[in-house]
Amino acid sequence: MITLEKPMLDAREYQSRAPTHGNEGKCIFTVDVEDWFHILALPRMPDVSEWNTLPSCVSRNFHAMLEIFRDRQVQVTCFFLGWVAERFPELVKAAVEQGHEIASHGYSHTLVYQMTPAQFLADISKSKRIIEDIAGMPVIGYRAPGFSVTQDTPWFFEQLAQAGYRFDSSVFPGPRQHGGLIAGNRHPSSVETAHGRIEEFPISVASMLGRPTCFFGGGYLRLAPYGLIKRMSKRVLGEGRPVIFYVHPREIDPAHPRMAMNPVRRFKSYVNLDTTRRKIEQLLKDFSFTTFNALLSQRESSGVH
Numbered sequence: 001m002i003t004l005e006k007p008m009l010d011a012r013e014y015q016s017r018a019p020t021h022g023n024e025g026k027c028i029f030t031v032d033v034e035d036w037f038h039i040l041a042l043p044r045m046p047d048v049s050e051w052n053t054l055p056s057c058v059s060r061n062f063h064a065m066l067e068i069f070r071d072r073q074v075q076v077t078c079f080f081l082g083w084v085a086e087r088f089p090e091l092v093k094a095a096v097e098q099g100h101e102i103a104s105h106g107y108s109h110t111l112v113y114q115m116t117p118a119q120f121l122a123d124i125s126k127s128k129r130i131i132e133d134i135a136g137m138p139v140i141g142y143r144a145p146g147f148s149v150t151q152d153t154p155w156f157f158e159q160l161a162q163a164g165y166r167f168d169s170s171v172f173p174g175p176r177q178h179g180g181l182i183a184g185n186r187h188p189s190s191v192e193t194a195h196g197r198i199e200e201f202p203i204s205v206a207s208m209l210g211r212p213t214c215f216f217g218g219g220y221l222r223l224a225p226y227g228l229i230k231r232m233s234k235r236v237l238g239e240g241r242p243v244i245f246y247v248h249p250r251e252i253d254p255a256h257p258r259m260a261m262n263p264v265r266r267f268k269s270y271v272n273l274d275t276t277r278r279k280i281e282q283l284l285k286d287f288s289f290t291t292f293n294a295l296l297s298q299r300e301s302s303g304v305h
């Protein structure tokens with residue numbers, strides 16, 4: 001464990017100084033529980049005040065996902081958007097009932113770098129409180145919309161710790177549209193802040209043509225053939241890192257409504273939606289899974305930080 005000297009953690013310090021942990025040997029399957037209209041950075045996006053007026057498909061799709069997880073007997077991590085939890089509390093309860101890990105995706109789905117530290121703290125505190133009240137258990141994990149932790153948000157970890165979170169899975173260790181920390185640490189690591197420690201589990205990437213690429217969620221998971229995803233997953237595990245898969249409920253529903261966007265974004269957002277369910281089922285069959293909490297407990301009992 002390294003205690004950083006500066007009270008406000010600089011993201012660049014995190015990249016170069018954070019220690020790494022050993023081989024976890026397992027994968028973590030995560031779901032960012034949000035609706036079809038929560039796609040980011042579009043020219044015309046509905047405001048949070050309009051969300052209630054839009055048709056919703058998150059409930060139907062999330063229940064369908066829960067069925068897949070139950071069939072495969074896999075415990076996953078559900079990063080609930082606070083707004084979704086508030087509007088559909090039964091989804092949180094159903095996930096708790098099945099023994100899944102409950103975590104937070106913030107309340108308003110705002111990119112971290114578009115908020116001030118105070119706005120960010122308010123957003124993540126609100127979602128934590130709402131989800132905890134419904135789940136009846138502490139919520140200690142967070143994932144940022146669009147993995148939007150950048151060099152411009154050096155206060156990120158400190159605010160998370162202040163809100164009472166203990167782990168995070170938001171750092172994309174490479175260049176990316178909404179965020180990313182170039183040359184970021186690819187391994188899980190501990191980040192000390194003035195308000196306590198955050199365990200960071202970065203988004204999994206594998207190098208393709210020298211570029212860190214995530215085959216384990218989003219457009220690449222839908223676009224890449226299953227054999228390639230499986231090979232890349234094994235490569236990440238072989239490098240001593242857990243593979244963290246991420247999906248959204250809308251991605252198993254080719255019939256969900258579409259947002260207006262340019263052709264490139266349209267391709268990235270909607271390509272191969274009809275393949276996602278099959279890929280998820282196959283991944284759950286081919287790999288063994290754990291949860292963030294289980295890894296944290298394992299570390300604490302072995303004294304590794």
Ligand SMILES: [Zn+2]
Binds near residue numbers: 032144145
């Ligand atoms: Zn999201």
